[in-house]
Every structure is written in structure tokens, then in C-alpha cells.
Amino acid sequence: MSEKILLIDGHSILNRAFYGLPDLTNAEGRHTGAVYGFLNIMFRIMEEEKPEYLTVAFDLSAPTFRHKRYEAYKGTRKPMPEELREQVPLIKEMLSAMGINIMSLEGYEADDLLGTVARRSEAKGMDVTILSGDRDLLQLATDKVLIRLPKTVRGKTTIENYHTAEVLEKYQVTPPQIIELKALMGDSSDNIPGIPGVGEKTATKMIVQFGSIENAHEHLEEVKPNKAKESLREHYDMAQLSKELATINTDSPLEFSYEKAKVENPYTPEAYELCKRLEFKNMLNRFDPATAADSSMELEFFTCNDLSGVEALFEKAGKKDQVGISVLADQEEVYSVGLVLDENEIYQIPVGGLLTGEYLCTKIEKLAQETVICAMDIKAALKHVALTKPEQVFDAGIAAYLLNPLKSSYTHDDMAREYLNGMMLPAKEDLLGKTSLKKAWEDEMEGLGNYACYQAFVPYMAREELLRRLDETGMRKVYDEIELPLVFTLDSMEKWGIAVKGEELKSYGEKLSVRIQELEKTIWQEAGEEFNINSPKQLGVILFEKLGLPGGKKTKTGYSTAADILDKLAPEHVIVKDILEYRQLTKLKSTYADGLGNVIGKDGRIHSTFNQTITATGRISSTEPNLQNIPVRMELGRLIRKVFVPEDGYVFLDADYSQIELRVLAHMSGDEKLIQAYREAEDIHRLTASQVFHVPLDEVTPLQRRNAKAVNFGIVYGISSFGLSQDLSITRKEAAAYIEKYFETYPKIKGFLDGLVKDGKEYGYVTTMFGRRRPVPELKSSNFMQRSFGERVAMNSPIQGTAADIIKIAMNHVYERMKKEGLQSRLVLQVHDELLIETKKEEIEEVSRILEEEMTGAAELKVELDVDMHQGDNWYEAK
Template sequence: MSEKILLIDGHSILNRAFYGLPDLTNSEGKHTGAVYGFLNILFRTIEEEKPQYLTVAFDLKAPTFRHKMFEAYKGTRKPMPEELREQVPLIKEMLTAMGVNVVTKEGYEADDILGTLARKSEAAGMDATILSGDRDLLQLATDKVMIRLPKTVRGKTTIEDYHAQQVIEKYQVTPPQIIELKALMGDSADNIPGIPGVGEKTATKIIVEYGSIENAHEHLEELKPNRARESMREHYDMAQMSKALATICTDSPIEFSYEKAKLGNLYTKEAFLLCRQLEFKNLLNRFDSAAVQEDTLEQEFFTCADLAGCEALFAKAEAGKTAGVSLVTENGRVFGAGLALNEEEIYYIPVEGMITEGYLCGKLEGLLHKVSESNTENIMKSNTDDVKKDPENEISDVNTDGTLKYDKKCVCALDVKALLKHIKSDDPMAVFDAGVAAYLLNPLKSSYTYDDMAKEYLNGRILPAREELLGKKTVEKAWEESAEGLAAWACYMAYTALACRKPMCEALRDTGMWNVYTQIELPLIFTLDSMEKWGISVKSEELKSYGEKLSVRIGELEKQIWQQAGEEFNINSPKQMGVILFEKLGLKGGKKTKTGYSTAADILEKLAPEYPIVKDILEYRQLAKLKSTYADGLVGEIAEDGRIHSTFNQTITATGRISSTEPNLQNIPVRMELGRLIRKVFVPEEGYVFLDADYSQIELRVLAHMSGDEKLIQAYKEAQDIHRHTASEVFHVPFDEVTDLQRRNAKAVNFGIVYGISSFGLSQDLSITRKEAAEYIERYFETYPKIKGFLDGLVEEGKEKGYVTTMFGRRRPIPELKSGNFMQRSFGERVAMNSPIQGTAADIIKIAMNRVYRRLKDENLKSRLVLQVHDELLIETCKEEIPQVSAILEEEMKGAAKLSVELEVDMHQGNNWYEAK
């Protein structure tokens, strides 16, 4: 069998990966998606082709020898997007780290290099495979040279393979005649003009009959159709030029060594470290960890599995200043813990023998209580004369009265709330949460793992990720089979939490987010933990009854829809629905895609006012979702205590808002009455009622304060209906004569402005023309002039600094503002306008939550905070405590922030959530 060389068109495959995959960025903000896609294509091709030699060719920026011949066509290619351009040196660095032979030649394109190497290899008796997205390379196909062309179909990449025979079968011409086709039909991607009026079909017919453009020109009078004949007559010089441009050079003067091109071990230590740096975690398992692993901390890891040793270890931890801890858990079960006393003493404590789950959690709880007691003593001893900020102490801070806000003695963890599921503590001063700190410092990431934190905050230190230590095993499986990997994982987590404390706290101070961390996010951990542990009670029989009501209405809608359609069809099938609506019924406004007509909500909502069947379909969809997600879905979420314990996520949203999952109780539909009725199933326990307090128009009030617009501030101070006031000003009608429609439109503008709405977006919302919407927005800014300046200023700030901030200092990075893509930049501008407002509102509700939770606890009340939904707090209130809790809600929610307009709270009481809301 002949040896084989794999030749890759570097820019072409990188370009295909860039446009074929979602854009990725690592924690440093580098775009990496094209590099990741390139590597996946490379690995797969090597596995399929099994070559002995490998070379990747790249273009250079200098004009090629071909394009120098034709100045009119030089430099007309579409410029490379910046997000792709910055990945070219990255892929070259990666290939070099893998030992891959990379070839460039000034004045020659990659396909000239590939053509030269393919012919050279063929002459040497080798097989050659060329991987490229450029069909020009089909001219090189022979029995020994195969061209592989990646093609994306419905989001999936397939490969088309061409030897000479496959080219003939597909294009009806021989590989060299591909050049003749290009001479006639051109190729805009390669700056080959072709001749006017000749497409692929006509070009193919001419070349099949005449073989070449020269022969076709000799038989000019016989050419058909007439348009092609006249075009050839007038533009033959252009056809000749196009042929020269399309012809790949197969004897480029390049230096090449098969020894350098020999395919060796791609999975080098250098490539491994670079994959880590770029955060390609899914590729790391391809590397032999023993061969690539750098010096690690593992020599400092110890296992402590005996009771006496464990007692001594925790005594030492309690006596020290700080300790890093990690709890190894899965499905509520504890398998062990990591305990880092310092960088030289890091221990894994497995649950086995005398060390039980209860014993281990008890020792961790005792450690937290000991730290808490120590901090309390320090604060009691403090006064303004003897307490100063300690430069050696990275997280001390001093109140105006001299007491320490946050003393240096603490327990560090990656996720304190995960610890609190197994141990009791209620003292934010006793802990440092590295995960929350990392989230504040970069809220755009989807996860905050210890290896990412180490790389970012420990001077680029590379630690093995969970996947490298445990593979795809569950914790329980690893505990049973791979104690060594589990021990290392626990130790790395404990070490990272401890070691990242100082640099993270310094970063929080440097970015102005120290107060956001210590006064908002850190106390919030304990507030959310309490809410999750209490949960909210659900009446299962009411849930069943609610599901039955939905089923009845869904059945009615189904019959109505079928009757209007004139036949039965699957309403849940977008394809069938599209045919019914846009073909059978002939509704206007349908958008046809490759898979059929789109029946997305935004399209149907435009049609609903005019077509009853569409209105019914939208209601059917909403009710079907209600039934599956809530009526049916909530049943499985009810715990043994009859309550649902949702998880509140603190580190998910970029704006700082809290989200909830398992189940999501923040996304219950409230636009229709049947949606609101789901709240009836949520009830307080006997002897309690629900008190529901909701901020009134908090984001608009924040906008008034942050913009300093006197008119908007005065309207709030006069307690006017703000939407009616806006309508009066915008539409120039007396306040008392504003119509309901004008008020509704003004309300849409008020809230739309907060979200950076465009004239197009507003026109869609109000079903008006874009011109009318633009006029509304223009009048709005004339009415409230400082708002326009404020929002424009936020965009400028975002462009200048790369981020915007809330009133409290929370940062929201906006990399989209530097994007080369217009849509991305526009999105970034909307984010810049909205994030400071929405983020400030999120900060305020968090402050209110923390204060309400603390007051309920400090005053030894039975009532408890059980739910937060954006701007709303729900308190399960003991009936005897209603007056006291009402006062607490009023005081703490209104007093959460000092604005130039008063924070207003709507409060209601009920025997279920529906009544209270």
C-alpha cells in the first residue's frame, strides 16, 4: 500500500469552522471557536485518512503572483472579520505546538502550495488527500489525488470526496476542465470575474461540447445561447484572464521536507497546555495525562482516613487563620472532603470506616462556628484607636466606627451554598466564596471551575480539570473505583479556594466591587440557602385539578382549530401547521425555510389580531406548555415534606439577576388568567398566610434617578400615573384627556427605553410603522432630554472601558461593542443601555432580600422568606406576625436604596400565592 500525505488548506478550513460553529471565547476574552472547530476537523480527518505525512498551508497577506498580473482584481476580497483574524496566529501556534508542518510562501496562495505538493507526492508514488472548502482544488483530482470538501447541511458537517472519476460524474467535465468552467462562470469568492451572463449550467454545456475556452472561441458563431456567444465575443480577454486566475500553480518554488512533514504524536505537552489555556476541555482527554502533566501540587496531597488524624487536622484548622474546604457530594450524599491548611498541607478525608458522613459534616460545621466565634471576638475588641487596615491582611476592611467588616479568619470554598446544604452556618463573615467572587469579576462565563480560577488568578497556574481526574465517571463511581482521582479532585478544589482568596479580593477592590461582594453577594448566599431549605408548599390535589382545567380548555381549542382549518392535523407539528396556515388557508406573511414555513411566536403574534385560528393556536401552545411544565412537571418536584425546593442561582445572569431552576418558579406565565391560576396551588402552611411585596416600576425609577431627568423625577414625586404622564407629554394632550391606547403606547415606550428598544422593535410591539415608532421615541427623548444623554453616555462608557456599571459598582463587560459584526455591536449597545438599570434594580432587590431575611431572623420571628421573582418577595407569614412582617417589608424594601425618587412597594395578603399577588 502506498504512503499517504494529508494536505490541508489552513485558511479555508479555519474559515469554515468560524462560520459553521457558534463563536467561543475563553475567560481571557479571546475568540477560539474557529480554532476549536479546525482541530476537530483535523482530528477526524486524520482518523479517517490515516496518513503518514501531514502539512497545512496558509496564504500570506502579500498579493499572489497571479493577482499581481491583474491589478483591477487585486485586494477586492471581503475583509476577514476581526474575530476570525485574531484566530489565525492561534491556530498556527497550536499546529506548531503539535509538531505539524506549516508551509507558507510569499506571493503564492495556499492552493498553489497544495497543488505543488500534491503533484510532487503523486510523482513520488504516494497518495495525497487535500482537505479544503475551495472547489477550485477539484482541478487537481486524479486517481492518486483525492479532494475532500467539507459541506454543512442542516447544521451537520459532511465530507464530499472526489477523485477524477467523481469530478466527472458530478460536474460532467474532467478535473483540468474545472479551470475552463471558472473562466466562464467566474467565482466571486476567489475574485475570478468570469464573463457576464454565463452561469454554471451554460458554462458546463459549452465546456462539455468544446473542451476549452480557446476551442469555444474558435467556434464562436456556433455557440448557444446567443447571450453566451455575444458575451464571449465581447469579453474573451476577461475569460482568458479568469482562466489564468483560476489555474493553480503546481510547480511553486517552495522548500519542502517529507521528514518535517512526517506525522508524529500530535498530543504533546505544549499542545496540551495550549488547549488548557484556550479552555478546550473536551479535547484534553485525547492527551496522555502521564506524558503531558506538568509538576503539580499532588506531592503535597495527603489522605487522612483515621479518626485520630482527622481530629488533629480539624484542631489545626480551627487554630489557623484560614482554611480551604471542598465537600465531595452527589445526589445529596457526601463521599468525602478536601481540607487545605496552606499550599504544603492539603488533605483528602474520605467517608469510610469511623469517619461517617455525619461526623465529617459535623467537623466542618464546627470549623465554621469556631471561625465565626473568633470573628465576633475580634469585632467586640475593636475600636477606632487600635484598628487599622492591615496591609498584610488581604481582606480586612474597617467600618467608620472602627469595627472590622470582614476579618481575616475565614473558611474558603468554591461554592459556600453547596456546603450549607450539609452544614449549618449563618455568618457571612466566616466564609470566602471563590465562585461568587469569580462571577462578579467576570459575569459572562457559563461556569466557574477551579482550574479556570487557578489559571486566571494564580498567575496562569495549570491544574488538571475534573474531566482529566475522573473522566466521565460519576462521583459515586469514582469513589468506588478511582479513589486517587477523587482525592486529587477534592484537594485541588480546596487548594484553589484558599489560594485564590487574596488575588480575587484584590481584584474586587481594584474593580470597585468589594462592597458589592461583601455587602450584597456574600450575605445573599445565606439568604438563598434559607429560601431553598424552606421551599414552598404545594397542594397536589389543586395541581391535579388545575391540570384537568387545562386539559378541558386544550381539548376545546384543539376542536376549534381543526374546525377552522377544515381538517384534523398535528397542532404540535410546525411543518403541518405551516402547510395549513400558509398554503391551505392562504394566510399572508408566511416565511418559508428549508424545513417548511416558520410558525415561530413572533410571526404568529402579528397574524393573531386578524385571524382567529392563529389566536387559538397561540393560546393552545401556551396552555400546552403550562400543562407539561407546571401542571404535570411540578408533581415530580414535590418533596416528601410536601414542599417544592427550587434552586436559586446566584452566578448565572450577566446583569446580576437571580434565576431559579428545578423547577423555575420565576417564569410562570401571567399574561393570561389560566396562567395566573397556577399560583393557587402554592399555599402557606396552616396558621400562616402569604405576604407578597412587589416593587412598583423599579427600573423606571432607577432610570429617573441615574439619568437625573428633572421631568421624570418630578412626575414620580407628584405621584402621577407615570405612563399617563408620558403619554400626555409625548402626544401633547392634557393629562386628563389621555386615551387608554395612548397610555398603553406610552407604557411600551417607557419600558422599551429601559431595554434600549429600537424603532423596529417598538413598531413590532405596537403594530405601527417604523416611522411612527421612530417619532414616538424622538418625542420621548424630547420630553425627557437627560435620558437620551444618559443612555448615549452609557454606550460611550462601554466602548471606552469595555464595561458598564450599576449604581452600586457591579460591572457588566460588553465585548460585543468591539465586534466587527453590526448585529453584535447593536446588541452590545442595547446591553450597555440596559445593564446598569436592570443590574441596579437587581442589586436593590438583593439588598432588600438580605435585610428582610436578617430582620426576620434577628427578631426571632416564625415567618420566613420563601420566594423571590425578579422584583417581588413572598413571605410565608405567621398570622400573629402579620403587622410586624408588613412593617419589615415596607421598611427594608423602601430603604434598600436612596434614590431621588421614592421606592414604592405594592403589598398584598392571601391564603395562596394567587390571592397574595
């Protein structure tokens, strides 16, 4: 068996990784995605091929002779984006740390070096594999030299493999003839001119027929078609130059040592350190535990499983300034508790025997009277431990969320790395795999106790640093005065839940089913066949191929059948309106009728979870089920709200802010005209229309009002003429004119929005009125799309976020005041600008007053905060 050498085209693979993968950044904001992708593909190939030798070729930055000659002739390559450029030294550093050979040579391209080493190795009788993203390398393929080209197709990486035979099969020419093809076709990215009028088809024909450009030129009269003949005649010089440029030099004077290219263990301590710094978590798992141990701190955990031991421990804990606590539990039961007194006293207390969950939770409740409880997620703990005051607790997850709201989760291992000097801790998955807590407890898995310890350790250790950073970033008040009290408010809402009439929900679903079946039959008849209407793919084929409706491909994978597309198609064919109705009904049935039915608790109420660390802007979100998207816009859907009811003796009071985001905009921008408008107008959209279109208020047409409303929304979303034109089905030009008129009418708005973008670019983040931050890394992107997105985000987030801050403040005040006044009414839902209160009938007047006062008084703005309030025996009536 012959030896094998793997040659990697460094820049090309880095490039591929950069464009094929989402952009990753570490905590320092360094871009790392391309390096990560490079390593992944490299290790994948290494595992497949198991080569004895490995080397990675890089171009040196100076232009090389092949390009120099042509670049003098015409233009230069387009520049590398900064996000990629900064990763070039990084990958070299990583490869060096892994002891992997790097080759480059002044005056030669990476291609040339790959070609040179490939030929030399082949001559030695080795098998050669070249890994590149560049098809030019195909000219090097032989029976012993394999060219492997990774391709990313819809997120999945597949690799195309080429020996001579595969090249022949795919291109109908031999590998060396690939040069001839390229010389004819040209390649703008490589600055190879080619000859005009010859593309892939013609070039292939020519080379298959004549074998080479020279031979074709000699038999010029036989060259077909005429256009190619003339072009070759006229540009023969160019073709020969192109050929020279396209030829990879396989005989460069490279000093190459096989000894140095020998594959050793790449998982070195240096590489481990670097992976750690770059936050390549998955990569770290590949390292030998011994290597990892050198680098990570040893933590010692103790187990306490007897009553007197626990008593002593809590006694001691009460004397500390703060303790770390974790409560590992599911909905029903507690399985293990973690307790940290200081960095050397880390305990796990497994539930069992006399140490019941209730007992331990009571101990924690008492402990909270004496010291501060630090935990990853206080609201989760509240499901078992009755803490009542924000002053008793520190919530590490919320602190970390405020510091960076863009993360998808806030786990102890991530936080240790970010806030405890890069400390590497095992993640939950490493400790428990996919095992549930219950199962882990039943099987007495070691990982369970360790997980309890880590979960208590990190918030304990990170508290100081997190608070310091909250102070530093000006978000301490947001944390103390908004988010931390909100934990208790939301916990109360989750616990109360909202009553739902299960029977009515069921019969609503059944009614839908009847109509859905009718529609299904009708649609199949109209289509002339049975198919799955829920499948956009099948539906697209029916509509656009079988029935021949107009409309091109819209999405990456096929035809778009989204509602706005179908709306426009409705006049073309009756099937379209039926499909739209079918869609609407099946949505109501599956998501709402069935979906809500499945999550009604034993108490007949639905207990949603309100997530406080999800959104980028500061809003809360609602899951399992989502109660923030219950239908309201269409009457049929809106009827679902009738099944949400207060318990006997109670009614619903529903209060929503009137256009809170526009009012926030008026305040933050300080635009006197808009502020004045709010002081006068009952109907802001109407007034906007009147001012923008210069017509008297009572002559505003419905269309003008609609347009003005859309512009108002657009402003809040980070206006773009394209977006507005989509929304209003008008041309971009008209949309741009509306926007311009709007800015003329309210002159300070434009300055305000521009300022947000400018500040966002300068500081890397934007802020709400209360100091909440949203980082906007997209603003620095070299990609137009990403950057434009960043600009819209910079305009929208301070507005949406400030509105979110305001209603959070109102919720806290309403909750606290009802508690203080000993009322039995309770806050049950928040829907971004709306609060729903299950109100004791005797308390209606008082609760109305509280809602009104606390909602309008949550913030002092230059315009009034206006609240609409309704009462009803179900949510439908109260809205």
C-alpha cells in the first residue's frame, strides 16, 4: 500500500468555509467562522483519507507572476472582505499550533505549489489528494492524483472527487485539456481573458475535436461555429496568453521536506488554547482529556446526603454574603440541589430519603432571608422555591442576556468561558447527554450531581463580574429596576395561567374540520388530482405547472405559494381562493384548536412560559403555547378568544397602549410637529396623511390614511422604499416619494434615525431610553444586504426596545400594587403592548384605576401614553 499525501489549497478552502457557513464571532468580536469551517473540512478529509503527509499551501500577499502579467494588462481582483481577511493569519496560527506544515513561496501561487508537490509525490509513487474549492486544480488530476472539491448545497457539504476518469466523464476532456478549456472560456475571477464569444459549450466542442488550441488554430477552417472561428483567428494571441496564465506550474523551486509534512497528533496544548480562545467548543471535545486538563482548572465537588450534614451546610451558608444555588427539577419533582459557599466549597445534594425536594426548597427559602441566592435562572427555581423579593436573588442568565441579547441560550459553560476568564466547563450535554433529569436521577448518574454543582458555581463566581459589566455598560438600572422584578411578575403570570373552555375549543375545531374536508375535495376536483395541499412543493407544481398560473420561482427551493403571491393570483383561477381558505382553516385547526387543546393543564388552565432572555430588542416571548399570537385580525380566528375566560366571580380587563412605538418615536426624536400631532389628534394616521399630503384633516381619503399608516409603520421598522412599496403594492419610486414627504413633514425624524445608524456604527450597539443595549454587528459587514439589515435594526431596536421597557415597568408596578393592596385580581397575559387582567368583580374599579395609572405613568414622555381599556367575560369581548 503506497503512502498518501494530502495537499490543501489554503485560501480556497478558507474562502469556501467563509461563504458557505454563517458568520461566527467569539466574545471579543473576532470573526472565526471561516477558520472553524476550514478545520472541520480538514479533519473530515483527514479521517477519511488517513494520509501520512499533510501540507497546506497559501499564496503570499504579493501578486504572483502569473497574475502580475495580466493584472498589468487589465484590472485587479476584487478585494477580500475584512471579515475574511482577518481570518487568514488566524488559520495560519491555528495550523502552526497543530504542527501542520504550511507552504508558500514568493512569486508563486498556492496552485503552483500544490502542483509541484503533487507531481513530485506522484513520482515517488505516493497517492496524492488535493483538497480545494477551485476547479482549476482539475488539470492536475491523474490516476494517482485525486482532486476533491467540497460543495455546499443548501447548507450541506458534499465533496466531488476527480481522478482522470471523473474529469473525462464530466468535462469530456483530459485533465491537462482543462487548461485549454479555461484558456478559451476565460475566467474573470482569475483574470484570465479567454476569447470573446466562446463559452463552455463551444470550448468543449473545440477541444474534444482538436485536442488543443494550437491544433484548432492550425485547422481554423474546420472550427465551428463561424463566430468561434473568427474569434479564434482574431484573438489567437489572447488564447495563448490565457493558456499560459491558466497553466499551473508543477515545477516551482520549492524546498519541500516530507519530514516536516509528516502527520503528527494535531491536538496539541497550543491548539487547545487557541481553540479555547476562539470558542470552538466542538473542536475541544476532540482533544485528549489530559491535554484539556492541563488547561482547565480542577474543581472539587462534594456530596452531602445526610440530614445533619445539610443542616450544617445551610447554617454555614446563612453567614455568607452570597451563595450559589441550583435546583435541578422538572415540572413535578426536584432531583438535585447544588450549593456553593465559596470556590472551594461546592456541594451537590441529591434528593432522596429524608432529603426530600420540599425540605431542600424550604431550606433555600429560609436561606434567602439571610443571604443572596445566585442562580442561573431564578424564574425556573421559583417553580419549586418560594422566593418573593428581587433583593434576595441574583439571576446570572438575565445579566448575561442584557450584556449580549443576541445569544440563543445562556448556559453555564458559555458563561464560564465569557465571564470567568475563559474557564472551560463541561456543558449539560457532556454531563448528561440527552438523558432527562428524571432518568438521570433514577439511574443515579454521576453527571447529575456535577451538573447541579456547575449550575450553582457559575452564577456564584460570575456575579461580581456580571454586575461590574452591567455598571460599566449603563445597564445596572435596567437589571435592578426592570428585569429582576419582572422575574417575579412573570412567574406569577405563569403560575396563574389562563382558563380555557376545553369543550368549546373542541367543537370549534370540529366545525373547522367539516369545512376543511369540503375544501379539500373541491381543491382536488379543481386540480384534477389528489395531492397534499399542505405541501408547498406539491402545491407549486399544481398551480404553476399543471394549471399554468403565472408566477415565477420565488424561493430557493421552488415556487413561492405564500399568501401575498396567491392573493394576486386569485382572479386567475377559482382554486386559489379555496387554497387560501384551506390554509387559513388548517392553520386555525392545527395551531390553535388542536395546539391549545393539547396544553390545557389539569386545572383547566393554560400555563404558558414567558421567556425573558430570548429577544434581541428586550421584548418578552411566550412559548408552550405561544399566547402572544392568538388570532385577532380575522373574525373567524378571533372567535377563538371566546374560549379564554376568567373564573367565576371575575371578569377580564384588557388594556393596550395606543401606538406606543410611534409615541416613543415622537419622544426620542423630539420632533415638535409629531409631538404636537399627538397632543391634538384622535387619529394619528389620519393626521399624518393630512400633513404629508397637504389636505385638510376632514378631506383625507381612506387610501391616503392607509398609505400614511403604512409609512408610520415603515418608519418604525427602519424604513426602506422597497419594503414600503411591497407593503402598499406601489412602485419603489412612489414609496420613496412618500418617505421623502414624511421626512419633510417631520424634519427631526430623519435626523434621529440617521443618528441611530451613525451611533450604531460608531459604538457597535444601539440603546433604548432606559439604557438597554442591542449590539448591531451587521453594521460593520462588507455585505450590502447584511449592512442594510443592520441599519434597519439600528433604527427599529431603540423604538421597539423602549416600548418593551415601558410595558415591563408598567407590569411590575401593576403586579406590585395589586399585591400591596391585597387584591385578588391577577395579571395573566402580556402581548407586547397589551395587558390582560383577570379581575375580581368587586375590584374592577380599583384595578381599572391601577392599570390606567401605572400604564400611562410608566414613563414620562413628551407625549401622553394613551391606554384603551375594555372589559368582558372572555378575551374576545374584552379586546
